[in-house]
Amino acid sequence: MKKTLILTVLLACVLPLAALDLDLGLQLGPRTAVGQIKDTYGGGLVFFPSARLNVWQGLGIGLGYELGYKREATIGLFDEESTLKVSGFEAFVSYEVAAGKFRPYARLGLGSYKYSQEIESQFAEGVDDTKTAVSLAAGVKVLFDGLFVSAELKHVPLKVQPLTEEVDLGGLRLLVGVGYRIGL
């Protein structure tokens, strides 16, 4: 977390040195699940609003928040009702290649992911915890003057063990979105 802050401060120092662009976008799309999560809860739809500042020659930094994954399912021997929620705050660094209107990019993020499982049973203990994980994404933007559309593939490897069992909460996200580039 400290590293993120340091990097953010450095970028803020060099920003005035170059021409700055600010990309505001909103992406959404399905995400997959793996293992027991997939068997029990399955995938879901997530949203990813973000803000990216192009600080130098296609290199940019930004913040985003993934939300929207909330699944309900009956679990256990007694088919008890349960709800699984996953969301995460990310700070990322991305590099964008200028190729006309098309701007392929790659992004590396570091996020803090919050997950919880609620079970309607007096005999089962619920889960509510947070874990930090990196995320990797690659995609392309198509610019139309200030507007742009984007599509990306994102992967978050997230394995947790808040209780007795280790659970893989990771999965791929296929996101598409729109945004607006503001020249500063």
Next chain:
Amino acid sequence: MKYVKKSMLFLAVLLLLLPAGVLPAEESGAVAGAQPQQVKLLGGLDRLIEFYRDYDRLNDENWTKFQHQFRLQAVTKYVPELAGKIPMPPLHKPKRIRKNLPKELANRATFPRTPLPMYRAFFDPEQQKRMGWSEDTFECVVSLGDDGAALKQAGVKIVSLLPYKKGSMARVQVAGKDLEKVSQLQGVRSMAPARQHELDNDLGSRSTGVPRLRLGQPGHYTRGYTGNGVIVGLIDSGIDWTHPDFLDPVTGQTRIQYIWETGRNTTYAQTPEGMFGGNMTGLNYGTVWTRADITGGTCLQQDTNGHGTHTSGTAAGNGYATGLYTGMAPNADIIMVNGLTNNGILFIYELGRILNRPCVVNMSYGPSLPLHYAAYYPEWYPMDPTDSDGMWIDSLHQYFGPGNIPVKSAGNQGHWNTYTDLSGGSYPYKEGGYHSGATTAGASSHVLNVPDYTPLWTSWWGVPPGQYDNPEIWMGCWMDRPCDITVLSPEGYNLSFPFSSGGGGYVFPDGQYVFITINTTPYANGAYVAWVWMVPYYGHYYGSPYAMQPTAGDWTFTATPLTPGAGHVDFWEADFNLWYGGDYAPIDWATDEIYTTFSGSSSHSNYIVDEGATPYEITVGAWTTRDGWDSIDGHSYTWTASPWMNTIADFSSPGPSRDRFLKPDLAAPGNIILSSLSQYSPYASIPPYITPDGQHMAMSGTSMSAPHVTGGTALILQKNSNLGVADVRGRLQKWARNDAYTRQIGRSGFGAGKLNLLPLNDPPVALLSGTPAEIVLDESQDAAFSGAGSYDPEGFPLTYAFSLVSAPAGAVAELSPSGSQAALEVDPDVEGTYQVGLVVNDGIVDSAMALATVTAKFYPVLPATAFAVQRLESDLIFSKEYVNRLSWQANPENKVTVAGYKLYRKAKGADDGAYQLLQQFAPTVFSYEERGLTAAQLYTYKLTTIDSRGRESDPVVAGN
């Protein structure tokens, strides 16, 4: 007084008749010489024929002359030495005598005498008129050896003709002039006048247990023995058909089906002949009022006497008028014959046959002659099964079969005691008497004591004492075989009357005249009749030495049978106190014993007379159930006598029959009976007799006792309509109640005892069940018993009486009845068998006891079976939940009631002392899951079964 008046008339006329009876047949011109050999004239037909012949030539003016002439003629014949020496006494001149009488005596209705009073007694013209017959028409009972062809051919009016004993029995109506001719027709075995009757009504009362045999409200009895479906017929003075006691409260219509008013001939209403035809073609007189006539209000019949309405109310009134005085058979249908004729039996039986209903006929009447007339006319009192009317009734039963029962009043000739009546007068009621007990096995003597007495009057009808105050002694005699008769006077004079002589007369030296007539022709039953007349001769014409009365002292009459054998000799005496002139002598009742009495088995009571003495009718005496009543005039009246309450009524004829059969058959309440009042009755204007409700009145007599039995018989026929006379009599006599009073007085007056109909009721049936059959002790101590299945054949409501019949030794148990149920709480500490009994009562009689048993026993609590623990794992993704699933089954061997289960738990491997109660379960729960366990939580479980008292069984164990 009615009988006194008649006595006067009969005695006087008898004087006229005796010569005809005592003279040889060829001299008297009696019918005996003219009648065919095979014909037996019964019951005074011969006299009747003579009377009819003499009817026209006798009149009120010369009857006294006749009697003296006949007397003189007789004395001259049998005491020839006195012939010509006896001057004629001065003749009574009624008209002259009447001038000398006090005014109150001169106005007496019975003086001067009516010609031929005997004729009137046998055949009362007024009654003839009531019967719808002309005055010179006589009804006779004829026994025939064939089918009556000669009667039919001769045009004789046949009232009924029924087959009977290889011949037939007929009732015919014959004009007086044809009597002899009819008696000689081919096929006639015997012929006798049919009796006429008078109501057996003296005074008034009720009871028998019958109210307990029925359910409902007065006027509307819905269950039990009510006479439903049975016809109660009554031959009586009619019925007040407007009386509400004879209405059906449901339909509002009368319960009277028919009224045959024999004395009313109409052109617009039918006669019995019109209804029946066939054998009943002779019943072509009178008027039959139907139910429609009564309902429509066109019936003209009225009960102007009140007797018939009263007896009807007792037999079949339903109490609808005021809810009081319900009769014996309140739901029976009623048929009334207004007119005292036995043809009414035929009428009622025939209607019963047509309607296909059983019927019982009430005859509350007796012979028109007072009983002491048996001394004068013994041939009128055969009083055994050969009675002609009795045989005729038997023929009816042969024809109509069972289900037809005649009930007869025993008669009011009993003289049990002295009683007082409403007026406070005292009556030493001793009228006549008989001497019996002697048999014809050998000579039998009958000693008659004649008391001395002193007349009170000094002048009577202008005649000084000693001239006409001489009482006379009359005796009749029945002999079952021919006997010579000898008479021994108190002075020792002896006179013999050989049977073959037919009797004769003799004047003893003391002036006493004894006259005996022996009828040498046997009557139908083979018995012989004799008459004895003792009267002083007119010694006063020769001076005072001659006795003016039968010589005081013992007179011995000895009957010596010509051929000794079984049988009886009975002497009957008339009232000694009959004055020669025809009235009672005014004797001081208190100081003078004025009765002649037989010594030894002397009795001032009497046989049952009339056809009621036959086995073909049920004959009823009367006993006393009430000594007073409240009247509509606001007073309470009481009659007293000793003995009184619960004893035989003082008037009830005690019996037996002349041939020594038990009569009456039984006794029923007959003194001061309260029953329906006819609005047309003279009693309706005599408030003291009327009850406060204004609808009923008090009457007494065997007339009142007979309808109790009549109604009771209707109840018997309701239950079994196929019973004959002997069957019903057998039941009534078997059921009859006997107590200290019947035993004290003797069975002669009560017959078999007091009417008791309660045995008619079938006892209820108790049914009892107990649950459970086995009580498991420690679990429960209660058993339930139910008698709800019990029932009463008559449908009467039941009361239940439970009892603990037996219990295990030392046990303390409590039985708690409630209606038809009972709960038994047994001793919780004692095993054994309890026996509970149930007796139900239908209001009359207990049932047999029904028993039910339960057994109390201890049983242990057995543990559950198939106890097991299953370890389960529940995957919750982030964690795993472990579950111990426990299951068991109820033990089928358990006798106790399982109240639940207790589950204990300890950690696996821990000591048994570590078990802790985990859970308690209801008895219907057979599984349990312990959840939320971790993999490390392993346990061992122990399960016990508990019963209702908290006892725990041995444990069963299972675990991880």
